[in-house]
Amino acid sequence: MAVPLLDLRLQYAQVKDDVQRRMSALCDSQQFILGAPVEELESAVRDYTGCGHAIGASSGTDALLALFMAMGIGRGDAVITTPYTFFATAGCIHRTGAEPVFVDIDAATYNLDPAKLEDCLRKKCHSGPDGRPVTAAGNRVRAIMPVHLFGCVCDMDRIGVLAREFDLPVVEDAAQAIGADYPSKAGRTMRAGAIGEASYFSFFPSKNLGAFGDAGMATCRDAVLAAQIKLMRNHGMGAQYHHEKVGGNFRLDALQAVVLSAKLPHLDAWHAARRRNAALYREEFEKLGLLDRVTLPVEPYAMAGVPNHHIYHQYVVRVPDRDRVREKLTAAGIGCAVYYPVPLHLQECFASLGYREGDFPESEKAARESLALPIYPELTNEQIREVTAVLGLILA
Ligand SMILES: Cc1ncc(COP(=O)(O)O)c(C=O)c1O
Missing domain, CATH: 3.40.640.10 (Type I PLP-dependent aspartate aminotransferase-like (Major domain))
Structure with a gap:
C-alpha cells in the first residue's frame, strides 16, 4: 500500500x-x-x-x-x-x-x-x-x-x-x-x-x-x-x-x-489527529520491537495538561543509515523526507560567516539521521501500520 x-x-x-x-x-x-x-x-x-x-x-x-x-x-x-x-x-x-x-x-x-x-x-x-x-x-x-x-x-x-x-x-x-x-x-x-x-x-x-x-x-x-x-x-x-x-x-x-x-476553526481537531497518529506510531514501533533502532520524537510537555502540547507539523524519527532507509521507503511507496539535510552554518551562501563542520555537532548529527514520516491528520491506522511494518522490514 x-x-x-x-x-x-x-x-x-x-x-x-x-x-x-x-x-x-x-x-x-x-x-x-x-x-x-x-x-x-x-x-x-x-x-x-x-x-x-x-x-x-x-x-x-x-x-x-x-x-x-x-x-x-x-x-x-x-x-x-x-x-x-x-x-x-x-x-x-x-x-x-x-x-x-x-x-x-x-x-x-x-x-x-x-x-x-x-x-x-x-x-x-x-x-x-x-x-x-x-x-x-x-x-x-x-x-x-x-x-x-x-x-x-x-x-x-x-x-x-x-x-x-x-x-x-x-x-x-x-x-x-x-x-x-x-x-x-x-x-x-x-x-x-x-x-x-x-x-x-x-x-x-x-x-x-x-x-x-x-x-x-x-x-x-x-x-x-x-x-x-x-x-x-x-x-x-x-x-x-x-x-x-x-x-x-x-x-x-x-x-x-x-x-x-x-x-x-478545524485546526485544533487536525492537531489532535496528528497527536493520535503519533501515539499509534509509538504503539506500533513498540509492538514491533523497533525502539532500539528508531528514535521517536519526544513530547516534553505531554504531562503538563496543555491542549496542544505538540502539534506534530512533522513527525521526525532518527534511524541508522538514514539515506539507505529513505531510499528503501521511497521504493516501497512510503512518503518520507529529510528536514534538513544541510545545517545552515554549512550552506554555501553562508561560507563568509566562517563556520566549519564540527561547530554544531547536534545539528550536524540531526541532519544525518533524521527522517520525517507521514503524519497528516487524515492518515488511516492501516497506513500507519503499513509505514511501521515496512520500516521494520528495512531495519530487520
Ligand atoms: C522554520 C521555518 N521558518 C520559516 C519558514 C518560511 O515560511 P514561508 O515558506 O511561508 O516563507 C518556514 C516554512 O517553510 C519554516 O518552516
Missing part, C-alpha cells in the same frame, strides 16, 4: 464548501488587496493564539523580513538562532544586513539549547557599551530567535531568563507551530507566537494551517511595533503615496485570507 507523505486533497474535502462560498463572495466583490478578509483572519489568529497584534503577510519569510525591518535590525546587528531550521530563518537575518549567529540544538527536541545559548551570550560575545552582548565580529546582538521546530515549543522559560538578563527581545520562529501550547513554569499556558516580544507564522500549503499558495503572519506584543510592521508590509506607506520608510510589498492576498479563515 502506498502512503504519501502528505495528501492535502483529503483536508480540502472537509472545507471545500466553505472555502468555495467565501471565495465566490470575494470574487463577486473584486476586492483582492487587504481589506475585511485579511482583518478578519488577523483577528481570528489573535483570538486563537492570544498574541497582541497580528499582521498578515505574503509568506512566512516576508512576515519575518517585515518584522526585522520594523525592529530596525540591519548592518552592525546580529540575531541568534539555530542552524537546524528552514533557510528563511537565517536568510531573513542576513537579508537585513545583520549577522546570523548560530547556537546548537538540543538533541532530543531539535530546538535551541538554552545551555548553549547561555554559553554563546557569556563566552562567545562580549559586553557592549550599553551592556548588551556584542559578537566576535563586532555586531550588536539585537534579538534571540528560538525556532519551535516540527511543532513543539522551545524551552521558553530558560530562554526568557537569559533574554531578560541580557535585555534582549525574543522573536519566536513559530512558522511551524501555530496553536502549539507552552506550559510556562509561572503556571500560565501560552501559545506559540504569543510568548516572546514578536513572532511569525508560515501558512505554506503543507503547514498545519496551510493556504492555497504562499501566506504568512507576523505577531507582536507592542502596538508601536505592530504599526511599523504594517507600514513595512505596504512599501512603508502611511498616507497614500507618502512613504515614511522603505518597505516592500509583503501583503497577504485576500484570497489566501478567506481560505485560511475557513480552515482555522
